[in-house]
Amino acid sequence: MRTQVGIVGAGPAGLLLSHLLHLRGIDSVVLELRDRDYCERRVRAGVLEQGTVDVLTAAGVGDRMRREGLPHHGIELRYGGAAHRIAFEELVPGRSITVYGQQEVVKDLIAARLAAGGKILFDVPDVKPHDLTGSPYLTFGGETLECDVIAGCDGFHGVTRAAVPPGELTTFERDYPFAWLGVLARVRPSAEELIYARTPRGFALHSMRSPEISRFYLQVPKDEREDAWPDERIWSELAARLETVPGFRLETGPVIEKSITPMRSFVTEPMRYGNLYLAGDAAHIVPPTGAKGLNLAVADVTVLTDALAQWYETGSSAGLDAYSATCLRRVWRAQHFSWWMTNLLHTFADEDPYGERLQTAYLDYVTSSTAAATTLAENYVGMVW
CATH class of the missing domain: 3.30.9.10 (D-Amino Acid Oxidase, subunit A, domain 2)
Known part of the structure; x- marks a missing residue:
């Protein structure tokens, strides 16, 4: 098989990347270890930032989110026997969050990709990336997928980051x-x-x-x-x-x-090795206190889509060369916020x-x-x- 972008992982990052690339006229194939039912039923995050809501809406996959999602204009901090509301509508006018389960986002994206003729291969065994600094390709179950670039959207325990030679990436961790x-x-x-x-x-x-x-x-x-x-x-x-x-x-x-x-907190730098681009949990993990994991994944693939579109349309690699630095600026801000919220609200033994x-x-x-x-x-x- 041959495609332009080989995507490993059918979570929100991989599926949204595939759909955004489709909207820009770029072909992709998504490879997923698990079956479709597992992907659509796995309960994870549920808080969508304003920017995430805007991206999903602009991509044409936000109809059910707007019907069934729960917009929130504040949160409550409860401690010392008292409740204190942080009022988004007063502090950051025009911006809010929407509560909508990650599994629902995945369902919407799978439906959109299949309706558009997108190729998602579920239950794919033994995915392995090859030749990351040359002409990359993916092997799986006796098949080969040739591609221009590989997007590693396969989570913290995935195979893509593990395929990078030792010493090429620096990791930062806190448990x-x-x-x-x-x-x-x-x-x-x-x-x-x-x-x-x-x-x-x-x-x-x-x-x-x-x-x-x-x-x-x-x-x-x-x-x-x-x-x-x-x-x-x-x-x-x-x-x-x-x-x-x-x-x-x-x-x-x-x-x-x-x-x-x-x-845990985890960041790998850079988020690129040769023609492999890491996105979402494959590149960074945040404690869920700040509700940033899914939103960072959406931001990553939005940046990557623009960079790939620039490359295919003009031949310029400027966006791809800047991909890691662009994403990491947001990642480290989210890391700090998540660390801050975690330390502020938890009891330490x-x-x-x-x-x-x-x-x-x-x-x-x-x-x-x-x-x-x-x-x-x-x-x-x-x-x-």
Whole structure:
């Protein structure tokens, strides 16, 4: 087989890249290890920045998002027995977030690509990139896909970054001493907006996916196991961490899914090696506290699409040469914001009273200062670049 851009990974990054390239007249083939059902059902992120919403809308894949997504114009910080709203509409007028599950974005993109005749190969075994500094190609299951460039959109554990020779990439990492227990429940949300709760028992997040489905997260020990959390314990702990302000009561219902997510920060530099371009989780990971992972992937492939279109249309490699530096500027801003939110809201096992007082002092500053609240708001809805 032959195509212009060989894309590894049928997550949001790979699928959106394929669709954006199609809109610019550039051919691509997407190779995915998992089956279609797995890709469309895997529950991950759900907060879309304003820029992500704009990209999906402009690409013609935002109709269902606009019908079913939940626009939010603020979030709540809950600590010390009080609730404090960060009002996006006042602090960053005209910009907001939309709650719409990553799996729904994937469904929309798969449908759009197939309707346009796009080629997505699911259940593809043994994908391997070759000749990254020459004439690249991908092998899989006895087949060969020749291409001009390869886009590595296959996540943190994927094969593309691992194909780069040792010493060619520099990595920056930080692991956190706790994890998140993610819970999806068939119950109507107990609040209209996201609640970030800091308590002596640990962090909790109240979110949602629809008017009937709620999403929750609990800070748990790093080595925690899912089977240590039966439904009764989940609801009891959520209530203990969220029912800390007068009048708030947590709605409960059947737990649909639960999983443990490690908390880590990771960046690889550069995001390019020869004719391989890394995007999304293949190049960087952020702790989910700042809701940046999916949004960074969308930003990466938007930059890569423009660079590839420039190259194919004019022969100029300026955009491709600048791809890594352009993306990393946004990546490191998101890394800092995610690190900041994580340290601000979580309980650390070895934290002394001094550190706890510092967290409280900064939360007081964020919730009382317009300047500090604006910094949080503009980072949360997505910086304009």
